[in-house]
Amino acid sequence: MVKMTQEIIDTIAKQNPVPLATASSGGVPNVAFVGFLKVMDPETILISDNFFLKTEDNLKNNPKVAFVVYDGYTKKCFQIKGSAEIITHGEIYEEMKKWVDSARPNMPKKAAVVVHVEEVYDSMPGPNAGAKIL
Numbered sequence: 051m052v053k054m055t056q057e058i059i060d061t062i063a064k065q066n067p068v069p070l071a072t073a074s075s076g077g078v079p080n081v082a083f084v085g086f087l088k089v090m091d092p093e094t095i096l097i098s099d100n101f102f103l104k105t106e107d108n109l110k111n112n113p114k115v116a117f118v119v120y121d122g123y124t125k126k127c128f129q130i131k132g133s134a135e136i137i138t139h140g141e142i143y144e145e146m147k148k149w150v151d152s153a154r155p156n157m158p159k160k161a162a163v164v165v166h167v168e169e170v171y172d173s174m175p176g177p178n179a180g181a182k183i184l
Contacts, residue, residue: 051166052184053092054130058170061126062089065119070097072108072115080104086150086157087117090164097163098150099136106160109134115165118173127173128183130165137162 054062062068067083074080082105086098099106109115113133120127137143138161146162170184 051093051132051168052170054089054167054170054184055092057124057126058128058130058183059089059092061119061121061124061128062087062095062130064121068117068119070105070115070117072105073112074104074108075111080108084117086146086153088149093167095130095132095165095167096142096146096149097134097165098146098157098159099161099163100150100158102160102163106136109136109163120173125174129171129173130167131169131171132165132167134163134165137164 067085068087069081070084071081084097088096090096115134116129116131118129142164143162147159150157150159172178172181172183
């Protein structure tokens with residue numbers, strides 16, 4: 051795992067919704083917007099599974115995920131890649147439920163998805179586009 055910088059964490063906090071990319075075990079890509087995604091700590095991101103269908107199936111068979119965040123004010127854009135685990139009970143699941151309930155009490159709360167950040171890339175157009183940051 052890698053530790054995200056404060057700049058990356060701040061950019062994630064400003065993005066909603068976030069496009070989350072997954073792939074099936076056979077490599078078929080899928081992307082879905084998620085509305086509940088937040089940084090737990092510099093190495094870990096928490097996502098609420100409210101309506102995942104293909105995404106859930108993909109995560110069960112291939113835990114690799116990627117998403118991109120952009121801040122139009124700072125002109126920063128990052129692609130974050132990692133491995134996800136699905137959690138349906140315990141402390142992290144309860145934390146996710148409280149978080150979602152605080153904003154949308156009637157929203158389904160199927161599972162917490164914890165992403166362990168493995169790589170971060172610069173995604174802004176220009177000479178550093180695609181460069182690995184972490």
